[in-house]
Amino acid sequence: MTNDDAVTRGMAAGTRRGGRHASSGEGAGAAVDNPVAADSKGREKEQAARVRHAEREQAAAAQRSGAHAPGLFDPIDLGHERIRNRIWLPPMCMYSVARQDGVPTDFHYQHYVSRALGGFGMVIVESTAVSPKGRISPCDLGLWNDTQAEAFRRIAADVRAAGALPVVQLNHSGRKGSSGCTPLGYIGRTVPEGEGGWRPEAPSPLAYGRMEEPTQLSVEDIRGVVRDFASAAQRAVQAGFGGIEIHAAHGYLLSEFLDPISNQRTDDYGGSLDNRMRLTLEVSEAVRAVIPRGMPLLVRVSATDWAGDGGWDLAQTIELARALKARGVDLIDVSTGQIVHGVHTPAKPNYQVPFSERIRSKALVPTTAVGLITKPKQAQRIVKHEQADAVEIGRAGLRDPYWPLRAAYKLGLPTDRAPYPEQYVRAAFGTKR
Numbered sequence: 001m002t003n004d005d006a007v008t009r010g011m012a013a014g015t016r017r018g019g020r021h022a023s024s025g026e027g028a029g030a031a032v033d034n035p036v037a038a039d040s041k042g043r044e045k046e047q048a049a050r051v052r053h054a055e056r057e058q059a060a061a062a063q064r065s066g067a068h069a070p071g072l073f074d075p076i077d078l079g080h081e082r083i084r085n086r087i088w089l090p091p092m093c094m095y096s097v098a099r100q101d102g103v104p105t106d107f108h109y110q111h112y113v114s115r116a117l118g119g120f121g122m123v124i125v126e127s128t129a130v131s132p133k134g135r136i137s138p139c140d141l142g143l144w145n146d147t148q149a150e151a152f153r154r155i156a157a158d159v160r161a162a163g164a165l166p167v168v169q170l171n172h173s174g175r176k177g178s179s180g181c182t183p184l185g186y187i188g189r190t191v192p193e194g195e196g197g198w199r200p201e202a203p204s205p206l207a208y209g210r211m212e213e214p215t216q217l218s219v220e221d222i223r224g225v226v227r228d229f230a231s232a233a234q235r236a237v238q239a240g241f242g243g244i245e246i247h248a249a250h251g252y253l254l255s256e257f258l259d260p261i262s263n264q265r266t267d268d269y270g271g272s273l274d275n276r277m278r279l280t281l282e283v284s285e286a287v288r289a290v291i292p293r294g295m296p297l298l299v300r301v302s303a304t305d306w307a308g309d310g311g312w313d314l315a316q317t318i319e320l321a322r323a324l325k326a327r328g329v330d331l332i333d334v335s336t337g338q339i340v341h342g343v344h345t346p347a348k349p350n351y352q353v354p355f356s357e358r359i360r361s362k363a364l365v366p367t368t369a370v371g372l373i374t375k376p377k378q379a380q381r382i383v384k385h386e387q388a389d390a391v392e393i394g395r396a397g398l399r400d401p402y403w404p405l406r407a408a409y410k411l412g413l414p415t416d417r418a419p420y421p422e423q424y425v426r427a428a429f430g431t432k433r
C-alpha cells in the first residue's frame with residue numbers, strides 16, 4: 001500500500017462512517033441553530049481526525065518498513081562533512097608499532113587506505129594515545145608529538161582522496177595500559193617497566209584482572225589528561241583528519257571514570273553520575289574548543305558494563321549522550337562492555353543494536369551500531385529501521401577490505417551508485433569477465 005493509499009483509505013472509511021452517522025441523526029445537538037450545517041461541520045472534523053490518524057499510522061508503518069529512511073548507501077551529513085555512505089570502519093588496534101614510538105608505519109597506510117578504496121564511508125583510525133602512558137600497549141599509535149602528526153598526514157590525505165572521511169580515535173588507556181602486544185609479548189599481562197612498560201594510571205587503585213594495580217590520578221593529573229586530549233586533537237587537525245572520536249568505552253580511562261565499579265573516588269570526579277561524567281565532558285569540551293567548528297566530533301561509549309546492578313548502564317549512558325550532545329558532540333558510537341573484568345557479554349548478531357536505537361531515540365542524537373554486523377541485508381535493515389544512522393563493520397572489514405563494494409552488489413545497487421574507485425569500475429562485482 002502506498003502512502004496515498006493509506007490516506008485515501010482513511011478518508012474513505014471516514015466518509016462511510018460519516019454517512020451512517022448523518023443518517024442516524026446521532027450527534028446533532030439540540031442547541032444547534034442549523035442542524036444540517038452543524039452535521040456537516042461535525043463530519044468534516046471527524047474526517048480530519050481520521051486523516052490525521054491514518055497519516056500517523058502510515059508514518060509508523062513506513063518507519064517499520066524503512067520505506068522513507070535512508071539506506072546504507074545514502075550519504076549522511078555530520079557537521080560540515082558529507083559522508084558518502086553509512087558503512088564505516090570502526091577503530092581497531094593493530095598493535096603494530098614495533099619501534100614503540102607511536103609513529104604510524106607503511107602497514108598502517110596500506111591498511112587504512114585500502115579500506116577507503118574498498119568503499120567505506122568513514123575510516124576510523126584505531127585507538128591512538130594522547131600521551132605515552134595513554135597507550136594500551138607499547139606498540140600503539142600516538143599523537144602526543146609532531147613527528148607522529150606528520151607521519152599521519154599521508155594516511156589522512158589518501159583516505160580522503162579515496163572518498164572516505166578520515167577520523168582518528170583518541171584514547172587514554174587508564175588501568176588497561178602497558179599491556180603486551182605481538183611484537184613484544186606479555187599478552188594479557190602488564191609489560192614490566194624495564195621492557196618498555198609503565199605503571200598504569202586510573203581513577204582508583206583497582207587492578208583490571210591480572211594487570212598491575214594502577215596508581216590513582218590526582219586532580220592535577222586529571223587536568224593534564226584533559227590538556228593531552230586537546231593537544232592530540234589539535235595535532236589530528238594538523239595531520240588532516242576530518243573528524244575526531246573520543247574513546248570513552250571499553251574500560252579505558254574515561255570509561256573507568258564513568259563506571260562506579262572502577263571509580264571509587266570521593267572527590268569531584270567520583271560518586272554521583274555528574275561527578276563520574278565530569279572527565280568525559282571536560283575532555284569533550286576541550287576537544288570541541290580546539291577543532292574547527294563544523295568538524296565532526298564522535299564519542300564512543302560502552303552503553304552497559306554487563307555487570308548488572310551497581311555498575312554502568314543504559315540509563316546513565318542516555319544521560320551522558322544528552323550531556324555530550326549539549327557540548328557539541330555530533331554522534332555517539334555505541335558499543336558495550338569490556339569495563340569490568342570477568343563479566344559475560346552476550347555477543348550475538350545485532351546484540352548492541354538495541355542500545356544504539358535507545359540512545360538515538362531518547363537522547364535525539366545520531367548513533368552508530370557495531371558488533372557482529374556481517375551481512376549486507378542485516379546492515380541495511382538496521383539503517384532502514386532507524387536503529388542507527390550508520391553501521392560499523394569491524395572484523396568482517398578486516399577479512400574483506402571490499403565489504404562495502406560487495407554489499408552494494410548483493411543489495412542490487414547499480415555500479416554507478418556504488419563507491420567504486422574509478423579504476424576498479426571495469427571489474428565491478430557481477431562483471432562476467
Ligand SMILES: Cc1cc2nc3c(=O)[nH]c(=O)nc-3n(C[C@H](O)[C@H](O)[C@H](O)COP(=O)(O)O)c2cc1C
Pocket residue numbers: 090091092093094126127169247249250300335370371372373392393394395396
Ligand atoms: C583487532 C581488534 C582491535 C580493536 N581495537 C579497538 C580500538 O582500538 N578501539 C575501539 O573502540 N574498539 C576496538 N575494537 C572493537 C571494534 O571496534 C568493534 O567494536 C568490535 O570488533 C565489534 O565489531 P565487529 O563484530 O564488527 O568486529 C577492536 C576489535 C578488534 C577485533
